[in-house]
Amino acid sequence: MRIALDTFRRLGHPATRGREEILRILVESSIPLSPREIRERIPAPRPDPSTVYRNLTLMVSIGLVRSVALHERSRRYEAATDGAHRHRAVCRLCGRIESFQPKRCDLSRLESDIRGTLGFDVTDHSLEFFGECSVCGEKRAKR
Ligand SMILES: [Zn+2]
Numbered sequence: 001m002r003i004a005l006d007t008f009r010r011l012g013h014p015a016t017r018g019r020e021e022i023l024r025i026l027v028e029s030s031i032p033l034s035p036r037e038i039r040e041r042i043p044a045p046r047p048d049p050s051t052v053y054r055n056l057t058l059m060v061s062i063g064l065v066r067s068v069a070l071h072e073r074s075r076r077y078e079a080a081t082d083g084a085h086r087h088r089a090v091c092r093l094c095g096r097i098e099s100f101q102p103k104r105c106d107l108s109r110l111e112s113d114i115r116g117t118l119g120f121d122v123t124d125h126s127l128e129f130f131g132e133c134s135v136c137g138e139k140r141a142k143r
Pocket residue numbers: 091092093094095096132133134135136137
């Protein structure tokens with residue numbers, strides 16, 4: 001948190017209460033959140049949705065927050081500051097998002113493929129798996 005707030009100042013953006021709240025909410029959440037979910041967790045008086053969105057965009061541009069696409073209409077956001085590397089599993093039926101820290105995440109072959117094909121140097125990745133969660137699986141089994 002401290003480091004994050006210093007990052008704001010260093011880059012010439014004041015660390016406003018709204019920005020601190022957004023970052024705190026994202027750091028505390030184990031799954032990426034939509035702008036609406038973030039706003040709902042900010043204690044009153046809440047900033048308007050466009051302010052939340054603007055702050056998220058700013059925080060993505062300075063590297064404090066990552067935006068995550070989970071095949072939904074709206075993007076989700078997660079803190080990029082806690083260092084934990086997570087992958088996500090999204091249920092196609094109920095939309096539940098689960099997040100897990102892989103024991104081992106070795107994509108070096110894939111990354112060297114990308115380097116070979118595109119000449120692109122991979123520095124990070126985001127992996128989402130889609131399928132059916134355990135709750136939906138049980139429901140289906142009972143029918
Ligand atoms: Zn489900």
